[in-house]
Amino acid sequence: MPDAAEPAAQGRAPAAPAAGARSARVQARRAVNSPLAALCVTEITSWGVLYYAFPVLAPAITRDTGWSTGAITAAFSAALIVAALGGIPVGRALDRRGPRALMTGGSVLAALSVLGLAAAPNFWWFTACWLVAGAAMSAVLYQPAFAALTRYYAPRHVTALTTLTLAAGLASTVFAPLTDALSSQLSWRGSYLVLAAVLAAVTVPLHWLALRRPWPSPHEGATHRTAPAANHVMGRAAVWGTVRSRPFLLLAAALTLSAFTGFAVVVNLIALLTSRGADASVAAWALGLGGIGQVTGRLGYRALARRTGVRARTVSILALSAVTTAALAVIPGPVGLLIAVAFLAGTTRGIATLLQPTAVSDRWGTAAYGSLSGILAAPITTATAMAPFAGAALAAVLGGYPNMFLALTGAAVLAALFAIGTAPPAARDR
16 A cells, blocks of 8 residues: 555554465454545445446336336436535535544435335435435545545545545446346345445444544645645635635636536447447447546546646646547547547546545645535536536537537636636645
8 A cells, every 4th residue: 555545643554464364354454444445445335336326226216116217317416416515514514523423424324315215105205315315425425535535644645535536436346237236136126225234334334433533633744735724724714715716716617617528428428439330339348448548547646746736737637638528529430549539538537536636735725625625516516417418418409429529628628728727826836
């Protein structure tokens, strides 16, 4: 594990034991004692159950209940919007009290909401349970985990955040086939019952035990590369002053447009490639290669962060996203070239994934990381929830997927232009 494998405040970890077989109990104890290891496990499980299980079970839900696919998908999207809005008060609570009680409570609420989905007697109950699940998502998915790692592992938090996003990227790899296997033996209700049990058994104890160490003060681990705001506690007035500042508003606009564009590209990539003449299975492979590209991009982010300043890094990443989106829009073929571009687009998305969790600490430090990142995440998550529907609607209005990708290119270019003004004066030279 890299240097960031244990929080800076705890000092250097003991040397690894001599080579040999390690018991499951020793491994479990170490995971419990490491917030990073524990959060890697809980994020895989939380994303897998609360997010990736739904598209696998949606056809069975529709067949069994008669509820339309559009209706149940709207309920799921509403949960994402609730999660976005809930991130604002969750962020404030994180800054004051730390992640232990909040993430443990979120895990309990998440498990109860999934149980409610399994027992839903009608569509309105089903929708209400998804809204509760959205509230739970705000307390257990990326934002609180990012806040915890940013404070625990400062100033080496970029390594910890990269490790977490790489691990969480396995959520679909683990839970999509697991959910499919469950649904082949059980009903969708039975599958959700099992998944609720898994969610509770894994995440509740890990959040409670691994996050029990004292919550570090904002100035612990601060370095000369940390924004000045990290050296003192940022009050509510200062938080809202930052939120109303031009750099923060431009940052929110840039990352929201980027998230909307990136997610719309992912959701509509197969449709674009098949419209260019690719076989459906080849298009699916292209999408999968884009996922590998995301992992590649995330692995390279730490080196990029060491070699570039805040503004240059943000502008260049968002500009590269615009370039790859434009290439997908205008290149008619051959299919092999389009697949290569899809891989590059995935690499860019992977790098952009780490822009959001580091955006606040790079510019304003960690003093109010939870509050500021919660506010920043609200429009980004909302745009992500709207992207699938908006992308399909744009394709219908503009006369096809190539034209829709051109429109997305325009949004990506605007995001890169907004990014020019996202660095406050104190952060421009870092």
